[in-house]
Amino acid sequence: MTRAFDLIAFDWDGTLIDSTALISSSLQRAAADVELPVPSQEDAQHVIGLGLMQALAWLFPQQSEARYQALLGRYRYHFLTRDSEITLFAGVTELLPALRAQGYKLAVATGKARQGLDRALAQTGLQAYFDATRCADETASKPDPQMLLELMDELEVAPQRVLMIGDTTHDLQLAANAGAAAVAVSCGAHPLEQLQREPHLAMLPDVSALPEWLACYP
Template sequence: MKPRQFDLIAFDWDGTLFDSTAIITRSIQAAVRDVGGTVPTDGQASYVIGMGLMEALAHAAPDVPQDRHPMLGVRYRHHYEQSQDDISLFDGVLPLLAELKQRQHWLTVATGKSRRGLNEALQAVELKGIFHGSRTADETAGKPSPVMLLELMKEFGVEPERTLMIGDTTHDLQMAINAGCASVGVSYGAHEPGAFEALNPLFVAHSVAELRRWLADHA
């Protein structure tokens, strides 16, 4: 077995482990429509995935007045909850995580979801016990702020050069840069792979199978 290059691996959730990008995009669009804003395109709505919820909604709906933002959040949650059962882990995620855990990596989640939302997702897909730690945007700071990664590194006593961030958006990769960590992008989520080039990820995986192979050889 090769020696580990990274002790701590932090995964984004939506669009990286969990196949939820399309539902999040539709939920944003429906929420903006409900409050009378200009409905964002698929690209505009998916771009904000990974940010904290209210920051994401405000960015996706710049013409919605600030006093309507609370209702925008309410309507987003309504539409998302209506579709929650349609969301599932990408094929291959569970064996990927099992292999990494067997190699004794610290496995963590750094997500723009709320703490409540992440806990519900972890419960729903029976992942409790796989991850050693997690941080959410509502308890720290939204991406690309490095706070989530900095707190996880501090919790597990791991230096930036031994930490890897894996995500499907430029916000994930920029967070890694801001925290002094390496990153891997995945192109099967919210952002196009070309958007990652300027952020110098170690690798861009076009499927979970590609990610699994790369991690087996390089993590």
């Protein structure tokens, strides 16, 4: 089989797992808990995909370190009390082994912290399908290209052979900054009109449509 790509890197939240609503509501509840202005749903969803501290700094600029730590604690409380309720998007459990069987290397490039991603991988049973993962607390946050460049280096794949799949403009900018291609999915945090303004090869409703697109590309 002739493939245009050797490595497919997935974002996690809003791309593989349907967590957008919980993340945004947890950010809003955290703000209320520490008596800061509650961000709109649009703003809370905009920061999904960034590292958590970067997200808090964007939503609540110029706070003290103590206030950021309080926000972080309340966010984690609200998220962790319900994260076991989050479900994978339809088709994910079939998609990943099928891609591995076709010879693709698979990776995760996420704004989650390492502890959070490892917990999510264990809960979903998806650990075995990924050759490598990178999180925002162990490298630069999106859209800095560092996490994707590190994955390329670890898995020995050139940028032109890498495809990033994500639901936010941060994911698409990450790919562009790393010299890789990207496919957007419209099932997650950022609205379609924002995604369309960033470089991408295709816009899919969700990741279950990826195999058919790959079969027809280029």
